[in-house]
Amino acid sequence: MPSALENSVYGLLSTPVLHTAVEHGVFTSLIEDGPATAPRLAERLDVDQDTLERMLLVLTSLGVVERAAGGEYSLTSDAVPFLDRRNSRYLGGFIKHLTLETRGRLDRLDTYLSEGKPATEASPFDDVYRDAESLRDFMRAMWDLSFGVSQELAALAGMAGTKHLVDVGGATGPFAVAALLTDPALRATVFDMPAVGPLVGEDAEARPVADRLGFVGGDFFADELPQGDCLAFGYILSDWDDDTCVTLLQKAYRACRAPGRVLIMDRLFEDDRTGPLATAAMNLVMHIEMAGKHRTAAEFIALLERAGFGDCEVRRASGEKHVVIGHKRQS
Structure with a gap:
């Protein structure tokens, strides 16, 4: 079986x-405790050794874990940053x-393929906001997915000279915090649903910049956006169709102080959409x-x-993830 097909089948x-x-x-x-054999690791974790070893064999085959000649397992060096809770790329x-x-x-998928996606399907955010635990879990996923890469994106965007960043749909502020860490003169406001507000600033990385990090609760469909000289959409526009994106960007244009x-900031397809x-x-x-x-860069x-x-x-x-920038000039 070709390796690409094998990875798909067993994915x-x-x-x-x-x-x-x-x-x-x-x-x-x-x-944190170092490499270990399956029996030793099972003892450390107080879990079933047979199940653990079978899982370790899968992880070894995937290239996430490696096993030394003596039978000790350890993470591969390139996997460590993404599986270490203390790392911003976790x-x-x-x-x-x-x-x-x-x-x-x-x-x-089966229904969508056979019949198309229903236009009246319930909003996915109904699940996210169903209770406090679901909201916290989702915001944690968004932080884990975004903060590490946001540090590179903030540097790439270049925040020097920016006075007030508005992070639209910014969740608990992974990009806002990353941007604030690059420039001590910058202020940032996260704009998201009111229920998100109490969670903003909880992450350890936000504490050094908490005095420059604000929050405004609202609905970006119903409300105008807070004003600033830089408005950011981090992994937001890929949630919506083209016309909705234009509506949100028009709100950003009105809120953006010129110049x-x-x-x-989003994932980009290659121009030929092959990956x-x-x-x-x-x-x-x-x-x-x-x-x-x-979307491709040209589509954005x-x-x-x-x-x-x-x-x-x-x-x-x-x-x-990459950065696509649009400028608003003085009238």
């Missing part, structure tokens, strides 16, 4: 195994979301969970220009 098991290992502290123990919350939320919605700019894999996979998730899609620029922004540019990061 059903990969994410749940990762999630279970995260939840039971397998990776934390291997990182993906545990996102893995949990894929396992507990996204996987349960995949059965919809100012808007930042779109990358993460963008293609999450493009399908957007169809299942949201009402949007992922077209949306910016429809909303009135000009002098658009693309700044590409080393990872999956």
Whole structure:
């Protein structure tokens, strides 16, 4: 079987195994307590040795874990940053979301393929906001998915000279916090649903900048956006169709003090839409969970220009998410 097909066939098991290992502290123990054999690791974690060893074999085959000649398991060096809870690139919350939320919605694909996606389908945010625990879990997933890459994106966007950043739909502020850490003169406001407000600033990385981080509660469909000289949409516009994106960008144009700019930070398809894999996979998730899609850089620029922004540019990061910038000039 070709390796690409083999990974696809057995991919059903990969994410749940990762999630279970995260939840039971397998990776934390291997990182903080050091490599261990399966029996020793099972003893540390007080878990069933046979089940653990079978999981470790899957993780070894995936290239997440490696086993030394003496039988001791350890994480591969390139996996460590993403599975270490202390690292800003930690993906545990996102893995949990894929396992507990996204996987349960995949059965919809059959209906969508046969009949199309119902225009009247309930909003995915109904699930997110169903209770305080669900909201906190979702916000944790968004922080884990966003804060690490936001540090690169903030540097790439260049915040020097910006006075007031408005992070639209900014969740608990992963991009806002990353931006504030780059420039001590910057102020930032997170704009999101009122229920998110109490969670903003909870993360340790936010504490040094808490005095410059504000929150405004509202609904970006019903309300105008707070004013600033830089408005950011971090992984927001891929949730919505083109016309809705233009409406939101027009609100950003009105709220943007000239000369100012808007930042779109999102996954980008290659121009020929052949990849990358993460963008293609999450493009399908957007169809299942949201009402949007992922786009090429040119498609985002077209949306910016429809909303009135000009002098658009693309700044590409080393990872999956990049920055598309539109400028608002003085009248």
